[in-house]
Amino acid sequence: MTATQIVTPKTAAKDVEKDVSMRKQKTMMAAHYDRITSAPETGKKICCTFVPGNLNELIMCFDLLNNLPEVNAIQSGLRRASGNFILEAEKIGHSEDVCTYVKSDIGMAAKGNIAPNGKKFPDPDVLLLSYTGCFTFMKWFELLREQYKCETIMLHTPYMGDGKITPNMIQYMVKQLKEEVIPKLERISGVKFDIDRLREYLKNSVKAEDNLVRVLQTAKSKPSPIDAYFGGIYYIGPIFGAFRGTQDAIDYYRFLREEVEERLAAGQGPVTPDGDMGEEKYRLVVEGPPNYTNFRQFWKMFYDEGAVVVASSYTKVGGVYDFGFRHDPDNPLETLAEYCLGVYTNRSLPMRIDMLTNYVNEYEADGLLINSIKSCNSFSAGQLLIMREVEKRTGKPAAFIESDLVDPRYFSAANIKNRLESYFQMVEQKRAGSRAAA
Amino acid sequence: MKTFVGIDLGSTTTKAVLLDENSQVIGRGITNSRSNYATAARVASEEAHVDGRFTLFRRALNAGGGQSDELDTFLAALERAFRLEQFLEQLDDLEATCRGQVKGDRFAGLESGVQEAIGVVFTNLRGEAPELYAPGAKRKSDFFRDIAGSRYHTQAEEVARQAKLPYDLLLNVYDKSIIEVENRPPAGELSEKFHRALARVLAIDSVVRTGSTDVPQTIVDTLGIGLDETYLVGTGYGRVTLPFSKEHIRSEILCHGLGAHMMYPNTRTVLDIGGQDTKGIQVDENGIVANFQMNDRCAAGCGRYLGYIADEMNMGLHELGPLAMKSDRPARINSTCTVFAGAELRDRLSLGEKREDILAGLHRAIILRAISIISRSGGVTNEFTFTGGVAKNEAAVRELRKLIKENYGEVTININPESIYTGALGAAEFARRVYEGGAKMEHAS
Numbered sequence: 102m103t104a105t106q107i108v109t110p111k112t113a114a115k116d117v118e119k120d121v122s123m124r125k126q127k128t129m130m131a132a133h134y135d136r137i138t139s140a141p142e143t144g145k146k147i148c149c150t151f152v153p154g155n156l157n158e159l160i161m162c163f164d165l166l167n168n169l170p171e172v173n174a175i176q177s178g179l180r181r182a183s184g185n186f187i188l189e190a191e192k193i194g195h196s197e198d199v200c201t202y203v204k205s206d207i208g209m210a211a212k213g214n215i216a217p218n219g220k221k222f223p224d225p226d227v228l229l230l231s232y233t234g235c236f237t238f239m240k241w242f243e244l245l246r247e248q249y250k251c252e253t254i255m256l257h258t259p260y261m262g263d264g265k266i267t268p269n270m271i272q273y274m275v276k277q278l279k280e281e282v283i284p285k286l287e288r289i290s291g292v293k294f295d296i297d298r299l300r301e302y303l304k305n306s307v308k309a310e311d312n313l314v315r316v317l318q319t320a321k322s323k324p325s326p327i328d329a330y331f332g333g334i335y336y337i338g339p340i341f342g343a344f345r346g347t348q349d350a351i352d353y354y355r356f357l358r359e360e361v362e363e364r365l366a367a368g369q370g371p372v373t374p375d376g377d378m379g380e381e382k383y384r385l386v387v388e389g390p391p392n393y394t395n396f397r398q399f400w401k402m403f404y405d406e407g408a409v410v411v412a413s414s415y416t417k418v419g420g421v422y423d424f425g426f427r428h429d430p431d432n433p434l435e436t437l438a439e440y441c442l443g444v445y446t447n448r449s450l451p452m453r454i455d456m457l458t459n460y461v462n463e464y465e466a467d468g469l470l471i472n473s474i475k476s477c478n479s480f481s482a483g484q485l486l487i488m489r490e491v492e493k494r495t496g497k498p499a500a501f502i503e504s505d506l507v508d509p510r511y512f513s514a515a516n517i518k519n520r521l522e523s524y525f526q527m528v529e530q531k532r533a534g535s536r537a538a539a
Numbered sequence: 540m541k542t543f544v545g546i547d548l549g550s551t552t553t554k555a556v557l558l559d560e561n562s563q564v565i566g567r568g569i570t571n572s573r574s575n576y577a578t579a580a581r582v583a584s585e586e587a588h589v590d591g592r593f594t595l596f597r598r599a600l601n602a603g604g605g606q607s608d609e610l611d612t613f614l615a616a617l618e619r620a621f622r623l624e625q626f627l628e629q630l631d632d633l634e635a636t637c638r639g640q641v642k643g644d645r646f647a648g649l650e651s652g653v654q655e656a657i658g659v660v661f662t663n664l665r666g667e668a669p670e671l672y673a674p675g676a677k678r679k680s681d682f683f684r685d686i687a688g689s690r691y692h693t694q695a696e697e698v699a700r701q702a703k704l705p706y707d708l709l710l711n712v713y714d715k716s717i718i719e720v721e722n723r724p725p726a727g728e729l730s731e732k733f734h735r736a737l738a739r740v741l742a743i744d745s746v747v748r749t750g751s752t753d754v755p756q757t758i759v760d761t762l763g764i765g766l767d768e769t770y771l772v773g774t775g776y777g778r779v780t781l782p783f784s785k786e787h788i789r790s791e792i793l794c795h796g797l798g799a800h801m802m803y804p805n806t807r808t809v810l811d812i813g814g815q816d817t818k819g820i821q822v823d824e825n826g827i828v829a830n831f832q833m834n835d836r837c838a839a840g841c842g843r844y845l846g847y848i849a850d851e852m853n854m855g856l857h858e859l860g861p862l863a864m865k866s867d868r869p870a871r872i873n874s875t876c877t878v879f880a881g882a883e884l885r886d887r888l889s890l891g892e893k894r895e896d897i898l899a900g901l902h903r904a905i906i907l908r909a910i911s912i913i914s915r916s917g918g919v920t921n922e923f924t925f926t927g928g929v930a931k932n933e934a935a936v937r938e939l940r941k942l943i944k945e946n947y948g949e950v951t952i953n954i955n956p957e958s959i960y961t962g963a964l965g966a967a968e969f970a971r972r973v974y975e976g977g978a979k980m981e982h983a984s
Contacts, residue, residue, distance in 0.1 A: 418685045485915055498829060501915075519776075520833070523790035530793065534827050 117524040119398070123335055124359045129353065133343055137168050139218035146290055152419050153260060154232035154328050154441030158302035158346040158428070159282075163290035166341035170226065170241070174205040177200065178218050178393030178507030186212060188194070198386050200237045201508040202478045210248060224249045228287045229282070231256045232406055234447040235479040254285050258441045266442050274438035278322065295431055302346035303430040308522040312354035316361050321464050322409040324381035326364035328371040330410035331400040333390060341419025372406045382407030383528055386460040388414045388453075388487065389472040389480050394509040402518050406525050410470075412460035414453065417445040422455070446479040453483075454490045459515050461495040467528045468497040470521075474506055498531055500524035543974065544587065545966025546580050547774050547791065548777030549608055551814035551842065551928070553579035555587035556963040557766070558971055562801065565766075567960050575722045575731035576777035583963075588766055590732065593962040595619060599761045600754065603932050613740070613754060616674070620736035627665060628727050629683050629720065636716035648706065656709060660694045688713075693773050707914025729761050743932040758848050772970040774962050776815070789969050791962050792820055792831050798965030799924040800826025803953045807920035810913055810939075811961065812929035814842040823891040826965075832916035837876070840908035842928045844877045845935075848901055852879045852894065856931060861900035863934035870900030880904070899934060906938040910946065919943055922951040926958040 119127075140147055148165040151155065152172065160167050177183040177443070186208030187201055192212060197203050214222040228242045241253070246253045255457045257279050259270050283294050303515060316336055320329045327333065328414070336357060344350040364370075370378040374397050385403075388408045392399050403410065415422065421443045429436040445453070457469055469491045473481050492499045505511030542565065543558040549572060557566040568586025572579045592616060600610050631723050634657065642654050664687070671678060671686065678686055696707040737758055774794040775780045781788065799809040800822055809820040817840060821830040834841065849856045870892055872883060880901060887897050913919060923943065936954060944952055955961070 158645075429800075489917065492830070500830075501832065515776075517793075518779075519790065520831075523792040523828070523831065526790050526793050527831075530827045534825055 102226045109414040110375060118372060118376045119374075120360060120372050121185065122353070122360050125353060126335060126338055129339060129344065129349055129487055130342075132454050134216050134218045135220075136220060137166050138216050138218060139164060140223045141445040142287060148227050148229050148286075149242075150229040151223040151232060151235075151362055152341050153234065153444040153446060155341065155345075156229065156231045156282075156441075157343060158299055159278075159286070159437060160229065161302055162294060162298050163286045163292045165227070165286070165290055168222065169342055170206045170245070171202050172215075172338075173209065173222075173344055174507050175393050177205050177209055179253040179396055180217065180511070181394060183394060183507035184210075184509045198476060200241075201506050201511075203237060203241045204444055205345055205507045206241070206324075207244060207248075225251055227251060227286070228253045229256070230254065231282075231285075232441050232444055233258050233447070233449070234260060234444060237478070252285065252289055256282050256283055258444075258447060261442060261452065262451050263450050266439060271435050271438045274441065275434045278434050278437065294504070299433045300430040301431055302325070303436065305312060305321055305348065305351055306346045307384060307429040307430070309345065309350040309354040310422055310427050313337070316354070316358050317412070317416060319361050319365050320409075322365055323384075323465070324370045325384065325409050325411050325464075326361050326369055327396055328373070328378075328400075328410050329403075329416060330380060330387045330391065330413040331373075331396075331403070332371050333410070333413055333416040337416050353454065358393070371409055373400065373403075375401070375404070378404045380407050380410050384411045384463065384464065384466045384527055386410070386412045386433060386457060386466045386469045387472060388457055388469060388484065390415050390418070390474055390477065390506055392474060392504040392512050393507050394505075395512045395514065398514060399504070399512075399517070400522050406522070408521075408525060411464040414457065414460075416455075419444070421445055421448075421456075446500070448482045448488060453488050454494075457487065457491045458494045461491065461497055465498065467532075468524075469493075469495070469499040470524065471499065473501060473503045475503065475511060476505060498524070498527050500527070540764055540766060540973075542766050543590070543967050543970040544584055544768055544771040545581060545794070545963040545968070545970055546771065546773045546775075546776035546781075547960075547962035547966060548576050548580060548773065548781065549962075550776050550813055552959070553583040553775070553777070554963040555580070555583035556967040557584075557587040557591045557969040560971070562563050562968060562971060564964065564967075565594045567957065567963075569959065571684070572777065573684075573718075573721050576780050578724055579777070580773065580781060584768075584771075585729065588729060589969050590764060592729070592762070595761045595764060596758055600759050603757060608722060610754075616740045617736055617758070619672040619674070619945045620739040621732060623668060623739070624681065624695050624732040624736050626668055626672070626686070629725075630664055630668070630687065630801060631725065631840075632726065633687060633716055633720045634715075636720050636846060640712040640715045645711070645969070649704065649708065652702060652704055652901070653708055653712070656695075656698050656704055657712065659698050659702075660691065660709065663694050663698070664690055665961065675841065676762050676879070684717055688717065691836045698921070705836075733758070733762055738765070755968055768972040770970040772966040772973070773794045774966040786973075787970075789931045789966055792818055792833070792960045793828050794820040794965030794969065795926060796828040796831075796965065797826040797968055798961035798963070799926060799953075801964055801968055802955045802958075802961065803922055805922045805926040805951075806953065808913065808916075808923045809910055809961075810916070810925050811927040812841060812905070812909055812925075812935070813927045814846075817841055817912050819909070819913035821917045824941050831915050832912050834908075834912060839877050839880075840905045843905070844880065844901075844905060845929065846903070847877050848884065852898075857931075859898055860902075860932040860934040862895050863902050864895075864937065865893040866893070866899035868893075868896050869903055870896045872897070872904045873899040875936065892907065899938075903938045904932040906942055910942050914946075919947040919950055920951055923947075924953040924955075924958075926961040929957055 145166050147168050148160050149168050149170055152169060157167055177186055183205040187204040189208035190204035216222045227246055230238055230242050242253055287294055317329055321325050339350045339353050343490045370381055385408055420440050426443055461469055469490050471484050473484050488499045488501060502517050541560050551572060553570050553572045555568040557562060559565050565585040565701045567590050568583045570579055570582040596614060607908060637657050641650055646653055691713050696706055699706040699709050717968045741755060772787055772789050773783050774789050774791040778788050795809055795811050799806045806822060811818045816834055818833045820828055823829050845859055848854055849859055870887060884897055940952060
């Protein structure tokens with residue numbers, strides 16, 4: 102027998118490499134957390150709201166600071182703190198199957214509510230629920246209302262079951278904004294609503310939105326200069342968080358666009374935590390949120406194999422710009438309604454299938470990968486069906502992996518790696534098959 | 540000659556398949572994974588080479604046109620003699636290792652007595668070894684650990700009693716040694732063992748010529764053919780720990796798909812139930828995987844589940860199926876959690892339910908889980924191939940047939956007696972294709 106070759110393990114991990122834009126964003130986020138935690142001193146009031154369909158421009162009109170519990174849960178996940186928070190929430194009585202963002206948030210509060218900057222989060226003054234497609238959001242705020250004894254405002258967003266937004270839907274939502282949301286925000290904040298101020302913020306939003314869309318669409322090039330899932334999550338941070346409508350966001354997205362266009366012009370691939378990605382071997386479309394507790398390890402399973410994500414539905418979780426939607430300063434309340442309605446998970450299954458099919462085709466992807474999150478019904482319900490239909494329409498292979506948002510117990514690295522490797526090899530084999538047939 | 544090796548490192552057993560250039564299986568080998576995949580890979584591969592030699596003997600002898608039943612008898616004798624040689628070689632290793640363990644406070648003052656006793660035990664083991672490999676003799680297992688272990692225990696007990704030595708001292712040296720011996724890659728040249736085995740057979744068997752064939756000479760000539768390991772591909776859960784570089788590794792999902800396709804080219808759906816995972820795989824007309832699903836987070840409903848149940852019932856794994864087959868009223872078991880199933884089992888036994896009915900229910904529970912995985916992978920398309928260790932269990936197969944019929948109608952269900960080698964077969968074929976692809980590329984350049 103010939104001797105088999107022994108392969109030694111790779112060298113120890115290097116320091117994480119970051120784009121300049123990533124560092125810039127980190128500074129922005131840190132400043133925002135400082136604004137929030139210093140609210141007791143500055144006298145600012147806090148509004149908690151969710152990422153999908155968030156009304157940041159409107160919130161800013163009342164001088165409120167936007168604190169997003171989902172983003173805090175993600176931060177806890179990335180900092181490996183969510184595991185203990187979740188256990189804490191379970192101790193309080195929340196079952197194993199409850200959304201782990203919720204449990205991370207509740208557990209964090211129980212453990213002193215400490216922000217990433219090490220200071221205490223002030224209690225919110227108001228909870229603004231502007232997207233109701235996720236039923237858990239409603240329950241989440243019900244719990245927070247109980248905990249913080251603060252006011253709750255609910256803007257009901259109709260589901261796009263028929264695949265379109267009707268004038269009725271817009272009117273229904275604008276009516277709620279006028280009669281319910283705005284008066285309450287005025288009363289709680291003590292600031293009078295000024296529609297022209299809203300228009301100004303919306304103008305800012307559009308500028309940032311145009312640049313974000315351009316950045317995400319650079320992934321149509323080969324090789325793609327960005328990873329539209331793992332990298333994309335950084336790109337959407339400011340716009341889906343507390344920065345849309347601000348000058349900060351305009352600056353950030355202009356800077357990001359220049360950075361990405363430079364990479365594009367140089368024919369470079371994405372930057373990964375281990376530096377420039379090697380050869381682009383697989384182009385994927387990914388559906389579903391990522392895992393945050395093992396984010397870097399998860400990403401590494403892709404870039405080590407030369408897999409780059411060229412489009413993802415998760416980067417549309419706050420709002421969808423693909424079909425031309427931009428905030429419209431001329432119709433400020435209507436545009437807010439339309440934004441909430443257009444959220445990715447507010448779209449019917451056929452709409453999601455169309456979107457993903459288009460991504461596979463337009464971004465010339467090798468196939469669709471679904472990361473299914475057990476505790477997230479908004480995303481996960483119907484995913485197998487989506488997978489089969491996209492497979493059928495594109496003729497490209499699809500695969501299904503399972504993990505969790507911020508519960509480290511549900512990230513089984515060996516299992517996920519096994520499936521991913523199988524999928525990549527499957528894609529490879531399909532290509533070899535079609536080459537042979539050609 | 541060129542050969543292509545596929546190795547499937549499962550959680551329980553490691554399998555190897557040796558292919559020739561025409562994708563024909565020359566040899567198959569299996570061993571326990573013994574938590575040492577590198578050794579398991581070498582042992583399984585060597586076993587496949589041994590099996591491969593017999594295939595070559597058969598081919599060469601058949602080419603000579605001898606009487607086939609005479610040849611079969613001869614080859615069976617040669618195989619037994621070879622296994623005996625192999626066993627004796629490992630016994631020597633075990634003895635030397637055991638002797639080395641006789642040290643420390645435990646043995647103070649008893650060293651020479653224990654050494655002497657070990658000598659007696661091994662002399663006896665060697666003496667009775669030919670009986671273990673006599674024609675018609677039944678062995679509980681083909682793994683050295685199992686055969687040597689049970690005989691050592693019997694012999695050591697008797698020797699200790701006669702020598703008035705504590706039995707546990709002899710057990711202790713064995714326990715410390717067997718893992719070491721098992722984890723040592725096999726020593727000794729295969730061809731030397733074949734020559735010794737041939738001499739052993741010829742000493743008692745007169746069949747040396749049949750038809751125009753000089754049997755011993757044919758064997759010797761065939762042993763001269765080198766079996767070059769042209770390319771090797773590893774797969775299975777242990778593949779990440781394999782001492783192979785990345786290009787020699789394939790996902791077991793792809794290997795199972797291709798392996799099933801090679802066994803049954805019309806296969807479109809494959810179900811594999813192994814020790815710790817269940818895979819539902821859809822393949823196209825070329826054996827290329829089109830979709831797959833597998834169990835996640837939980838290995839309930841896999842082979843280990845049956846192993847656990849067997850332990851709970853104090854039965855052998857292979858006895859479960861036949862007992863379950865006796866049931867005509869399967870119990871309804873809802874829990875597929877392995878540990879809970881144990882609790883449910885005890886609960887039902889205490890309520891007076893029949894063992895066969897409970898077992899039949901447990902088999903059904905496994906298959907229900909598998910059916911759910913298959914349906915998520917895209918359902919069942921004719922033909923359907925069932926592979927993995929659980930495919931050897933008749934009660935599991937019965938439930939599967941029932942449920943497939945209920946859910947998908949009349950479907951051809953293939954179960955190959957060699958189905959445990961499906962993954963290794965696919966891996967070997969990948970190895971062959973890589974080589975073929977490489978050769979083509981050389982021509983092109």
